[in-house]
Structures are given as structure tokens and as C-alpha cells.
Amino acid sequence: DAGITQSPRHKVTETGTPVTLRCHQTENHRYMYWYRQDPGHGLRLIHYSYGVKDTDKGEVSDGYSVSRSKTEDFLLTLESATSSQTSVYFCAISEDGRGDTEAFFGQGTRLTVV
Amino acid sequence: DQQVKQNSPSLSVQEGRISILNCDYTNSMFDYFLWYKKYPAEGPTFLISISSIKDKNEDGRFTVFLNKSAKHLSLHIVPSQPGDSAVYFCAAGQSGAGSYQLTFGKGTKLSVIP
Numbered sequence: 001d002a003g004i005t006q007s008p009r010h011k012v013t014e015t016g017t018p019v020t021l022r023c024h025q026t027e028n029h030r031y032m033y034w035y036r037q038d039p040g041h042g043l044r045l046i047h048y049s050y051g052v053k054d055t056d057k058g059e060v061s062d063g064y065s066v067s068r069s070k071t072e073d074f075l076l077t078l079e080s081a082t083s084s085q086t087s088v089y090f091c092a093i094s095e096d097g098r099g100d101t102e103a104f105f106g107q108g109t110r111l112t113v114v
Numbered sequence: 115d116q117q118v119k120q121n122s123p124s125l126s127v128q129e130g131r132i133s134i135l136n137c138d139y140t141n142s143m144f145d146y147f148l149w150y151k152k153y154p155a156e157g158p159t160f161l162i163s164i165s166s167i168k169d170k171n172e173d174g175r176f177t178v179f180l181n182k183s184a185k186h187l188s189l190h191i192v193p194s195q196p197g198d199s200a201v202y203f204c205a206a207g208q209s210g211a212g213s214y215q216l217t218f219g220k221g222t223k224l225s226v227i228p
Contacts, residue, residue: 040220042120042221043203043218044218045216090157090158092157098207101207102160102163103160103216105157105158105159107157108155108156108157
């Protein structure tokens with residue numbers, strides 16, 4: 001299994017509070033991604049990173065920010081959590097970021113915003 | 115507008131029979147397709163892929179067929195086993211440089227009945 005660790009695995013937070021999810025990899029892959037999975041929507045890309053300090057928006061980036069200060073860590077921040085951000089969040093990594101390369105996923109973080 | 119569509123939310127198959135999962139896409143720029151399998155409380159794991167230069171790729175019990183003219187692909191599992199019960203996601207990407215993301219379908223939940 002690819003070395004990807006997401007923390008925390010579960011979190012309950014209140015509306016309006018900031019939340020940070022962490023993704024840590026030991027594979028030294030250049031590309032890292034944050035997805036959310038919701039019933040009826042499958043997996044949707046939030047943000048991705050193609051190197052240290054290099055990030056870009058995905059399909060559903062509103063309300064989220066990311067940071068990558070080290071190759072191994074990719075942080076996802078919800079500046080002010082809303083109930084619509086209740087979801088399961090998956091981090092993924094890939095070696096070269098090409099569309100024809102498989103991505104490896106972490107085990108997910110279940111976030112509930114009450 | 116959904117670019118990758120899995121129109122069957124669920125599928126039930128008897129153990130030992132064939133499972134056929136379908137996926138349609140609309141973006142002609144996609145030239146690489148992947149299938150991921152997801153068990154509850156785990157991250158998606160890569161199953162099999164196919165490039166647009168092929169129309170079939172086989173790996174053990176799993177075969178993916180691609181019909182470019184119809185913009186349709188299918189995953190065949192023969193014979194189906196109870197351990198195959200999971201959600202299957204179809205994903206599509208572009209092999210060119212700068213194509214950093216995969217687009218996923220909503221998933222099909224496969225139940226293999228013993």
C-alpha cells in the first residue's frame with residue numbers, strides 16, 4: 001500500500017469554526033490531491049498540488065484553502081466550516097500528475113459539521 | 115455538466131456469474147480511463163486502466179472494454195466473487211502535459227450474492 005496517512009480520521013466540528021485536515025505521504029510523490037466524496041456525486045476534486053508551494057483549484061474549491069510547505073504534507077483548511085462541507089475527504093498522491101497515471105488514495109477523513 | 119457518467123447506482127449479481135459495470139463519457143479529450151474499487155471506510159484502490167489506443171485490457175478476472183466511437187467503457191468481472199462487493203468508480207483523464215486531474219463518475223455499488 002502507498003504510504004498515505006490522513007489525520008484526523010473522524011472529526012465533528014461546529015458551524016463557523018476553522019478546520020484543518022492533514023495528508024502525509026512517505027512516497028515522495030510530487031502531486032497531491034484533495035477530493036470529497038458525497039452521495040450522488042462520487043469523487044470531486046477540491047484542490048491539488050504539483051510541488052512545494054504550488055497549488056491550484058479543482059472543481060469544488062470554494063470555501064477551502066490548501067497549503068504545501070513540504071513535499072510530504074498537504075493541508076486542507078476549511079476557513080469557516082458549513083454544514084454543506086460535511087463529507088468524506090480523501091487525499092491522493094501520484095508520481096507525475098499525468099492524466100494517465102493512477103493515483104493512490106488515503107483512507108479518508110469523515111468530517112461532520114453541526 | 116457531468117463528463118463521466120455511471121448511470122447504474124447499483125448492481126446485484128449471483129456469485130460465479132459475470133458482472134458488467136458501465137461508464138459513459140462526454141469529453142473527447144479523455145484518452146485514459148481507470149476503474150477504482152472502494153470498500154466502506156477505506157480509500158479507493160486502483161483496479162485496472164485502459165488507454166484510448168486500445169479497445170480491451172485484461173487483468174485476471176477483470177477486463178475493461180473501450181468503445182471510443184460510443185464514448186463508452188465497461189468493466190467485466192468473471193467470475194464474480196462475494197469479495198468483489200464494493201463501489202466501483204470509473205475515472206477519466208488526459209495524457210497530455212498539464213492534465214493534472216482525473217474526473218470520476220458517481221460510482222456503482224456492486225453486490226455479489228453468495
